[in-house]
Amino acid sequence: MTTQMKVFAFDFTGPAHLSAGLWRHRRDRSEQYTNLRAWVEYAKMLEDACFDGMFFADNDGYHEKYRGSVEGALRDAAQLPANDPAYLVPALAAATKHLGFGITTSTAYTPPYAVARKFATLDHLTDGRIGWNVVTSYSDSAARNLGNGTQLAHDARYERAEEFIDVTLKLWEGSWDDDAVVRDTETGTYADPARVHEVQHRGEHFTVDGIFVCEPSTQRTPVIFQAGGSPKGVALAAKTAEAVFMNSMSKPGLKKQVDTLRAKAAELGRDPHHIAVLQMVTVISAPTDEEAWRKYQEYVGLVSYDGAMARYSGWTGLDMAQFDPDRPLEDVKTNAGQTMVDVFTKLDPGKKWTPRDIAREIGIGGTSPVIVGSPKTVADELVSWMDETGIDGFNIAHAAKFADLEDFAQYVVPELQARGVMRTSYEGTTLRENLFGAGQQRLAADHPGTAHRRSLVSQAQ
Numbered sequence: 001m002t003t004q005m006k007v008f009a010f011d012f013t014g015p016a017h018l019s020a021g022l023w024r025h026r027r028d029r030s031e032q033y034t035n036l037r038a039w040v041e042y043a044k045m046l047e048d049a050c051f052d053g054m055f056f057a058d059n060d061g062y063h064e065k066y067r068g069s070v071e072g073a074l075r076d077a078a079q080l081p082a083n084d085p086a087y088l089v090p091a092l093a094a095a096t097k098h099l100g101f102g103i104t105t106s107t108a109y110t111p112p113y114a115v116a117r118k119f120a121t122l123d124h125l126t127d128g129r130i131g132w133n134v135v136t137s138y139s140d141s142a143a144r145n146l147g148n149g150t151q152l153a154h155d156a157r158y159e160r161a162e163e164f165i166d167v168t169l170k171l172w173e174g175s176w177d178d179d180a181v182v183r184d185t186e187t188g189t190y191a192d193p194a195r196v197h198e199v200q201h202r203g204e205h206f207t208v209d210g211i212f213v214c215e216p217s218t219q220r221t222p223v224i225f226q227a228g229g230s231p232k233g234v235a236l237a238a239k240t241a242e243a244v245f246m247n248s249m250s251k252p253g254l255k256k257q258v259d260t261l262r263a264k265a266a267e268l269g270r271d272p273h274h275i276a277v278l279q280m281v282t283v284i285s286a287p288t289d290e291e292a293w294r295k296y297q298e299y300v301g302l303v304s305y306d307g308a309m310a311r312y313s314g315w316t317g318l319d320m321a322q323f324d325p326d327r328p329l330e331d332v333k334t335n336a337g338q339t340m341v342d343v344f345t346k347l348d349p350g351k352k353w354t355p356r357d358i359a360r361e362i363g364i365g366g367t368s369p370v371i372v373g374s375p376k377t378v379a380d381e382l383v384s385w386m387d388e389t390g391i392d393g394f395n396i397a398h399a400a401k402f403a404d405l406e407d408f409a410q411y412v413v414p415e416l417q418a419r420g421v422m423r424t425s426y427e428g429t430t431l432r433e434n435l436f437g438a439g440q441q442r443l444a445a446d447h448p449g450t451a452h453r454r455s456l457v458s459q460a461q
């Protein structure tokens with residue numbers, strides 16, 4: 001039985017995100033990525049269609065592994081240029097009432113105190129509609145430009161992230177009591193000093209010794225999203241995430257990931273359904289299957305091989321230019337090559353994948369499954385992904401910027417609503433309520449962040 005489907009629009013504050021070469025399509029409006037009014041209109045359109053939120057990827061670095069250069073990424077605008085998505089949020093929030101905003105911010109370079117302040121401010125200005133997608137960064141270019149030249153190793157990045165989240169939770173949940181702000185004009189007291197507490201954190205990576213500079217916002221802690229599928233990534237998500245973003249290419253693979261995550265959350269004493277799982281999909285829709293497939297074929301005709309390989313080389317850390325575009329990668333005997341091939345052979349075990357096949361596959365929507373069809377076809381497929389895997393909904397990527405999500409809202413949303421699987425009005429006002437129901441404005445009681453609340457700390461003493 002399908003529960004209510006959660007639906008986010010996945011985007012990037014640059015001309016091009018996952019689809020390679022599609023910024024050249026006549027329906028694509030990538031040239032509007034710096035146009036605030038265009039983003040505002042888009043947000044209003046998504047809210048009219050009852051989306052849960054917009055979800056913005058972000059990257060501290062850029063792709064520069066393909067041919068050992070950033071050239072390929074620059075030519076195809078492969079996630080480059082990239083503006084900071086956080087600055088869009090106040091304007092989009094002012095034009096909407098319910099739509100949430102998931103913003104990706106890395107734990108690799110900025111101190112946790114600054115990130116806590118950024119999200120507290122955004123939570124105030126959105127009246128509780130902000131979420132933080134915690135990522136650990138993967139680009140050497142980010143390390144060179146923002147860090148000390150080299151990245152921490154993969155697992156060390158996750159250890160830093162775990163401590164980073166712990167610090168932010170202490171600041172959001174533990175520094176100010178709910179009743180600290182009294183605004184008493186008679187006594188001249190804005191905040192009662194006895195109810196604002198110092199956070200004392202001494203850890204491996206961070207030291208914080210003082211009060212938080214922001215008063216509590218509607219949600220206090222932003223909804224914590226996470227994306228990252230390694231054992232370390234899953235362990236962190238099981239402990240602290242309230243929503244997890246996955247991008248499995250097959251239903252059985254996704255089900256396994258979802259079951260593992262929920263089992264780990266349960267082991268840690270959390271209700272496994274206090275984590276919403278969102279799968280990335282790209283949807284190409286039209287009134288009929290034939291029209292949708294025509295649109296898809298047009299898109300495929302514009303896929304840029306170099307743009308796809310620039311992205312893929314960046315994601316995998318492997319320069320794809322070293323392989324013959326038409327030779328099956330099965331024959332490549334490097335470990336990295338094998339890992340990369342595995343992703344695709346699992347998707348279609350009978351097929352021998354060449355780099356050109358991979359480019360065609362990821363050229364539309366990156367490594368997300370692509371669903372093409374009429375409202376009925378798309379709705380059937382989305383519902384089957386939910387029923388067969390136990391996910392809670394989708395983060396929907398596009399080929400043509402703005403246009404594909406407008407199609408989704410126009411064609412697919414009414415079909416989902418008619419089936420009773422997507423909301424027709426909002427139940428609450430915050431992002432957490434969009435995900436978990438009216439009244440759920442704050443962290444659930446079984447989330448580790450609640451342990452930092454003063455009321456609980458003093459009860460425990």
Ligand SMILES: Cc1cc2nc3c(=O)[nH]c(=O)nc-3n(C[C@H](O)[C@H](O)[C@H](O)COP(=O)(O)O)c2cc1C
Nearest residue numbers: 057058104135136137227228229230233245246247
């Ligand atoms: C669905 C998905 C979306 C991601 N989005 C971003 C992103 O926007 N920015 C970023 O720097 N990393 C992003 N990542 C990378 C992860 O945060 C992480 O650094 C990377 O996947 C390596 O961790 P893992 O080995 O646990 O998967 C994403 C990963 C996944 C699976």
